[in-house]
Amino acid sequence: MDIEISEVGLRDGLQNIDRIMPTTAKKAWIAAEAATGVPEIEVGSFVPAKLLPQLADTAELVAFAKTLPGLKVAVLVPNLRGAETAIGCGVDKMSIPFSVSETHSQANLNKTHPQMFEQIALIVEAVSEQRPAARPKFEVGLSTAFGCTLEGPIDEDLVVRTAERAIELGADEVGLSDTTGYGNPAQVRRLAKRIRAAVGEDRLTGIHLHNTRGQGLANVMAALEAGLTTIDSSLGGLGGCPFAPGASGNIVTEDLVFLLEAMGLHTGIDLERLLAVRAEVQAALPDETLYGFVADAGLPKGFAYARQGRG
Ligand code: ZN
Numbered sequence: 001m002d003i004e005i006s007e008v009g010l011r012d013g014l015q016n017i018d019r020i021m022p023t024t025a026k027k028a029w030i031a032a033e034a035a036t037g038v039p040e041i042e043v044g045s046f047v048p049a050k051l052l053p054q055l056a057d058t059a060e061l062v063a064f065a066k067t068l069p070g071l072k073v074a075v076l077v078p079n080l081r082g083a084e085t086a087i088g089c090g091v092d093k094m095s096i097p098f099s100v101s102e103t104h105s106q107a108n109l110n111k112t113h114p115q116m117f118e119q120i121a122l123i124v125e126a127v128s129e130q131r132p133a134a135r136p137k138f139e140v141g142l143s144t145a146f147g148c149t150l151e152g153p154i155d156e157d158l159v160v161r162t163a164e165r166a167i168e169l170g171a172d173e174v175g176l177s178d179t180t181g182y183g184n185p186a187q188v189r190r191l192a193k194r195i196r197a198a199v200g201e202d203r204l205t206g207i208h209l210h211n212t213r214g215q216g217l218a219n220v221m222a223a224l225e226a227g228l229t230t231i232d233s234s235l236g237g238l239g240g241c242p243f244a245p246g247a248s249g250n251i252v253t254e255d256l257v258f259l260l261e262a263m264g265l266h267t268g269i270d271l272e273r274l275l276a277v278r279a280e281v282q283a284a285l286p287d288e289t290l291y292g293f294v295a296d297a298g299l300p301k302g303f304a305y306a307r308q309g310r311g
Pocket of ligand 1: 208
């Protein structure tokens, strides 16, 4: 596989819609999408159920997803307590969102930066106490890295320093996250290169992009140029953007697969089957708008997938 796609619709997409998707429908989505070849799915978040009732079934979804052969099961964790639950459930990967905008961090997670670093250190300790085979990969997601709805522009030096500190504390990786859809390709390329130079290329491999201002796939191109190999996306861009009607939320998985495969980058994903899964998810969420161009236009005549092992 040249590029690994991580499906985040079940977490980032669903947390932005009001109607609660039944657990059985979520399981059907996970199984169907895993069967298309999607290698990693973020199935939920271990936040208190009263804060996000939509994601209250995360433990059950992890247990289900773990039965699917070859699938990497990821979750979001807001703090040590969430991480302990995630470890207990046997997740393969967990990410803690660290808002580089401290104002956003306090508003969203009720934590200052020093308090966040403290949580990271405690989580690293909790992971290290597990036997090696039971240790999930622990990533610190640098959210609001490209700009913040509260603070505006974010100092790039601060993003780099935050990445360095997270790795010093023992996180396996950092991830770049354009939470607000403020990022542009020049910024993505520059920041990804700076962080990789600071912490090592193997410590920043993934990026999380939103398409709020239509820059999503352009930002993917910049991320690829900077050497990143894992990209988050959401089936149908589910969840939209509450501040920008008509804009998808996360970048659209179907369009991302098309972009990569058409350019000769192997994803391991069967796009026709993925479009069928999209139709199933739409049927389960009839009131939600799904986004994306490939689903509307169809695959071009003679479309060929990238060859495996092209390198
Ligand atoms: Zn997001």
